[in-house]
Amino acid sequence: xxxxxxxxxxxxxxxxxxxxxxxxxxxxxxxxxxxxxxxxxxxxxxxxxxxxxxxxxxxxxxxxxxxxxxxxxxxxxxxxxxxxxxxxxxxxxxxxxxxxxxxxxxxxxxxxxxxxxxxxxxxxxxxxxxxxxxxxxxxxxxxxxxxxxxxxxxxxx
Amino acid sequence: xxxxxxxxxxxxxxxxxxxxxxxxxxxxxxxxxxxxxxxxxxxxxxxxxxxxxxxxxxxxxxxxxxxxxxxxxxxxxxxxxxxxxxxxxxxxxxxxxxxxxxxxxxxxxxxxxxxxxxxxxxxxxxxxxxxxxxxxxxxxxxxxxxxxxxxxxxxxxxxxxxxxxxxxxxxxxxxxxxxxxxxxxxxxxxxxxxxxxxxxxxxxxxxxxxxxxxxxxxxxxxxxxxxxxxxxxxxxxxxxxxxxxxxxxxxxxxxxxxxxxxxxxxxxxxxxxxxxxxxxxxxxxxxxxxxxxxxxxxxxxxxxxxxxxxxxxxxxxxxxxxxxxxxxxxxxxxxxxxxxxxxxxxxxxxxxxxxxxxxxxxxxxxxxxxxxxxxxxxxxxxxxxxxxxxxxxxxxxxxxxxxxxxxxxxxxxxxxxxxxxxxxxxxxxxxxxxxxxxxxxxxxxxxxxxxxxxxxxxxxxxxxxxxxxxxxxxxxxxxxxxxxxxxxxxxxxxxxxxxxxxxxxxxxxxxxxxxxxxxxxxxxxxxxxxxxxxxxxxxxxxxxxxxxxxxxxxxxxxxxxxxxxxxxxxxxxxxxxxxxxxxxxxxxxxxxxxxxxxxxxxxxxxxxxxxxxxxxxxxxxxxxxxxxxxxxxxxxxxxxxxxxxxxxxxxxxxxxxxxxxxxxxxxxxxxxxxxxxxxxxxxxxxxxxxxxxxxxxxxxxxxxxxxxxxxxxxxxxxxxxxxxxxxxxxxxxxxxxxxxxxxxxxxxxxxxxxxxxxxxxxxxxxxxxxxxxxxxxxxxxxxxxx
Numbered sequence: 001x002x003x004x005x006x007x008x009x010x011x012x013x014x015x016x017x018x019x020x021x022x023x024x025x026x027x028x029x030x031x032x033x034x035x036x037x038x039x040x041x042x043x044x045x046x047x048x049x050x051x052x053x054x055x056x057x058x059x060x061x062x063x064x065x066x067x068x069x070x071x072x073x074x075x076x077x078x079x080x081x082x083x084x085x086x087x088x089x090x091x092x093x094x095x096x097x098x099x100x101x102x103x104x105x106x107x108x109x110x111x112x113x114x115x116x117x118x119x120x121x122x123x124x125x126x127x128x129x130x131x132x133x134x135x136x137x138x139x140x141x142x143x144x145x146x147x148x149x150x151x152x153x154x155x156x157x
Numbered sequence: 158x159x160x161x162x163x164x165x166x167x168x169x170x171x172x173x174x175x176x177x178x179x180x181x182x183x184x185x186x187x188x189x190x191x192x193x194x195x196x197x198x199x200x201x202x203x204x205x206x207x208x209x210x211x212x213x214x215x216x217x218x219x220x221x222x223x224x225x226x227x228x229x230x231x232x233x234x235x236x237x238x239x240x241x242x243x244x245x246x247x248x249x250x251x252x253x254x255x256x257x258x259x260x261x262x263x264x265x266x267x268x269x270x271x272x273x274x275x276x277x278x279x280x281x282x283x284x285x286x287x288x289x290x291x292x293x294x295x296x297x298x299x300x301x302x303x304x305x306x307x308x309x310x311x312x313x314x315x316x317x318x319x320x321x322x323x324x325x326x327x328x329x330x331x332x333x334x335x336x337x338x339x340x341x342x343x344x345x346x347x348x349x350x351x352x353x354x355x356x357x358x359x360x361x362x363x364x365x366x367x368x369x370x371x372x373x374x375x376x377x378x379x380x381x382x383x384x385x386x387x388x389x390x391x392x393x394x395x396x397x398x399x400x401x402x403x404x405x406x407x408x409x410x411x412x413x414x415x416x417x418x419x420x421x422x423x424x425x426x427x428x429x430x431x432x433x434x435x436x437x438x439x440x441x442x443x444x445x446x447x448x449x450x451x452x453x454x455x456x457x458x459x460x461x462x463x464x465x466x467x468x469x470x471x472x473x474x475x476x477x478x479x480x481x482x483x484x485x486x487x488x489x490x491x492x493x494x495x496x497x498x499x500x501x502x503x504x505x506x507x508x509x510x511x512x513x514x515x516x517x518x519x520x521x522x523x524x525x526x527x528x529x530x531x532x533x534x535x536x537x538x539x540x541x542x543x544x545x546x547x548x549x550x551x552x553x554x555x556x557x558x559x560x561x562x563x564x565x566x567x568x569x570x571x572x573x574x575x576x577x578x579x580x581x582x583x584x585x586x587x588x589x590x591x592x593x594x595x596x597x598x599x600x601x602x603x604x605x606x607x608x609x610x611x612x613x614x615x616x617x618x619x620x621x622x623x624x625x626x627x628x629x630x631x632x633x634x635x636x637x638x639x640x641x642x643x644x645x646x647x648x649x650x651x652x653x654x655x656x657x658x659x660x661x662x663x664x665x666x667x668x669x670x671x672x673x674x675x676x677x678x679x680x681x682x683x684x685x686x687x688x689x690x691x692x693x694x695x696x697x698x699x700x701x702x703x704x705x706x707x708x709x710x711x712x713x714x715x716x717x718x719x720x721x722x723x724x725x726x727x728x729x730x731x732x733x734x735x736x737x738x739x740x741x742x743x744x745x746x747x748x749x750x751x752x753x754x755x756x757x758x759x760x761x762x763x764x765x766x767x768x769x770x771x772x773x774x775x776x777x778x779x780x781x782x783x784x785x786x787x788x789x790x791x792x793x794x795x796x797x798x799x800x801x802x803x804x805x806x807x808x809x810x811x812x813x814x815x816x817x818x819x820x821x822x823x824x825x826x827x828x829x830x831x832x833x834x835x836x837x838x839x840x841x842x843x844x845x846x847x848x849x850x851x852x853x854x855x856x857x858x859x860x861x862x863x864x865x866x867x868x869x870x871x872x873x874x875x876x877x878x879x880x881x882x883x884x885x886x887x888x889x890x891x892x893x894x895x896x897x898x899x900x901x902x903x904x905x906x907x908x909x910x911x912x913x914x915x916x917x918x919x920x921x922x923x924x925x926x927x928x929x930x931x932x933x934x935x936x937x938x939x940x941x942x943x
Contacts, residue, residue: 030198031189032189032192032195032196032198033188033189033190034189035193035195035358035359037359037443038443038855038856039442040857042855042857043856073188073189074188076188077188082184082187082188087187089183089187090179090180091179092821093177093180093821093822095180095183095186095187096410096647096648096649096825097358097359097407097408097409097411097646097647098182098186098187098191098407098409099193099358099359099410101187124864124866125864128863128864130863130864131856132358132864133355133358133412133833134410134647134825134829135829135832135833136825136828136829137828137832137863137864137867138828138867138870139824139828140864141867
């Protein structure tokens with residue numbers, strides 16, 4: 001049995017060596033908020049956070065995440081309170097079909113945790129791995145800027 | 158006793174039309190709680206996989222599934238012998254002979270990926286292993302991949318027809334030969350627009366279940382048109398329409414690729430029947446997405462037109478060859494749209510174009526956002542700039558002289574009501590500072606270019622009607638349920654339709670709940686395509702909300718002994734229109750409706766079918782849409798002559814949207830369309846190898862626009878308040894990508910003087926064109942010096 005800490009909950013899972021984090025999240029634990037669109041590390045849709053870093057769950061072996069803090073889209077809100085990034089995505093119309101959004105939000109959060117005031121270039125590079133075919137990129141940038149301000153203000157309280 | 162209102166609703170969003178209210182499904186999406194078909198699962202659910210042809214063209218001699226059937230974990234296998242062999246297609250109303258695809262092919266396969274059957278097993282691994290145990294004997298036939306080769310006499314014959322040209326579409330008006338003779342300037346240009354892919358992030362995925370004892374089929378689908386999917390399923394499965402229920406889940410993007418039933422939808426249901434009613438999930442992987450769903454037509458677009466010295470466009474002639482792939486799908490009407498859009502944009506009396514929709518042994522071309530208009534927009538708008546240059550006229554002045562106007566009937570009988578094209582051009586050139594830039598930044602290798610376009614909102618392509626229906630149910634607790642057949646595929650139609658409901662009913666948007674696209678629960682709707690939902694489904698929803706309001710006001714009038722015609726509900730209050738006095742709150746009015754003595758359920762209904770006439774394909778005449786949308790787009794570019802790279806400095810899109818129901822959503826559609834247009838201009842090109850397989854069918858090799866390099870975009874909304882639109886609104890989900898490639902091509906020409914006629918504009922093509930230009934200039938220079 002391998003211990004995984006997902007969204008602050010402890011799981012003891014019987015994992016096969018080849019199982020990816022994506023498979024474990026979606027197929028074993030029913031955490032279907034994390035999506036995938038290619039399963040070959042090209043689209044960013046499956047992005048989750050491992051120890052605060054954005055990783056592609058489709059190419060991350062679940063067993064390698066033992067003992068590390070894993071956060072998925074389901075673990076971002078604080079009770080009924082959306083995370084500032086989630087709220088900003090709604091407020092700025094950064095959502096169309098929404099399929100890329102869980103991954104997009106996780107990449108954005110990873111960026112903002114390090115750097116709440118990213119430049120345009122920093123945002124573009126941080127999200128380069130996340131495809132959005134509806135191409136909400138401009139509105140996503142707006143959302144990130146706004147969320148960053150919110151997160152910075154919350155920190156300084 | 159009066160039932161008390163249980164819920165309290167925020168009044169934050171009264172009068173929501175024209176406001177950027179948050180998406181009705183926003184919280185579900187950003188928390189991952191929204192369920193897509195991709196996420197649907199059931200206990201004992203089986204996993205299905207399609208048996209696909211490895212050959213581009215072959216006769217099926219035999220299929221032996223016996224080894225696979227015995228394989229541990231396999232629960233069902235279907236091949237053509239399990240089916241009724243019924244063909245399906247999407248243009249059966251206009252072109253019955255193009256209904257040419259079987260859900261499971263029985264005699265021949267016509268492209269690599271063509272479906273011969275399907276397997277259901279306890280898990281994906283088992284299903285994939287079972288595929289390897291199926292033995293198919295083929296007689297391999299010669300294949301043809303190139304569209305021009307496929308048109309030649311003696312080319313391998315793909316279907317049982319005279320040749321590979323599935324449809325010839327001649328469109329003739331006036332006397333173009335005479336008009337060309339009388340023109341002062343005539344030029345001919347040949348353009349090439351390649352195949353591309355919708356590449357929606359959510360793959361095609363479905364769960365089918367056949368309740369074998371009650372003979373009831375349910376499909377949980379990722380669909381843009383659940384009612385069309387139901388029709389095709391019922392037809393091919395030989396069931397009654399109401400034996401089939403298609404439930405549209407949240408859809409992770411469609412862009413035209415999810416308009417039709419695919420063989421996998423059929424297979425999931427039939428596998429379920431064979432497996433005794435267990436649900437079966439089939440999900441395409443990305444390779445299958447590129448290979449065996451739908452793609453955009455590659456088109457060869459030839460134009461020969463004539464103009465007078467004063468800039469009057471006298472004749473347009475030409476030819477369009479559309480690479481259709483193995484089956485017809487929506488192809489014939491895509492081809493028609495690629496030709497007939499010209500009439501919405503330019504006043505023209507003499508016209509002749511012939512379209513050819515051609516079979517090849519490649520993946521099936523269908524509808525993709527823009528519906529032929531992207532390929533046409535590139536060709537026509539590039540050609541117009543060249544015609545203007547040929548007579549030494551400014552491209553803006555040339556367009557202003559020839560564009561369509563409000564309240565006119567085009568040569569092919571399209572009825573244009575409001576038409577903001579002129580205003581769009583004026584606003585786009587003002588915002589972009591056109592006249593201070595055009596031709597004046599060559600020293601910086603910078604240029605500016607324009608493209609204009611028009612689009613329909615609805616397309617008269619579904620049998621004899623294209624109606625939408627809505628139901629607005631006002632509950633005892635004050636909540637309002639909107640049931641619409643429209644399919645929100647991510648564009649936000651549930652939000653827009655909910656805004657229309659709230660506005661017309663006179664209540665806050667926060668009261669509205671929306672259920673869309675479930676064929677057993679919601680009224681009929683043809684689906685999300687042709688930018689029709691805001692306009693057609695919006696009108697149906699408006700009528701349903703109006704009906705519900707009328708029912709409430711009838712009760713209030715009876716109670717207060719007033720005339721219902723004098724009453725209205727506005728901003729959550731029932732008012733008397735005579736003196737604007739407030740009679741009671743909306744909640745109070747509802748209490749009354751549901752009070753003991755009235756007990757009146759409030760169920761409003763609306764049905765809308767635009768007043769249109771289908772195109773008569775013998776004459777090319779018809780009025781396909783209840784209104785038409787217009788736009789002007791300007792691109793400013795900087796060309797790096799060393800690397801061949803083009804930097805987009807800014808894009809402007811001035812768009813006649815009638816009325817922006819949700820401005821933020823309109824911006825989202827424009828920005829997304831432009832990005833898709835940029836993708837098609839610079840990188841998207843679905844190539845095929847000698848077996849007709851996608852040569853770059855994955856996200857590593859099929860490049861899509863990403864966050865890096867997204868240019869600034871200025872959206873200018875032109876509100877023409879269309880008399881036929883709900884609150885004056887028009888549809889607008891597709892138009893913004895029609896002229897993007899041409900606006901950029903024209904800007905590149907302005908910057909460095911090269912004319913690009915083949916998409917996409919990759920750096921190597923730009924370098925090559927610059928070299929050719931330099932070579933021509935040197936030769937011309939040396940001639941002059943001699």
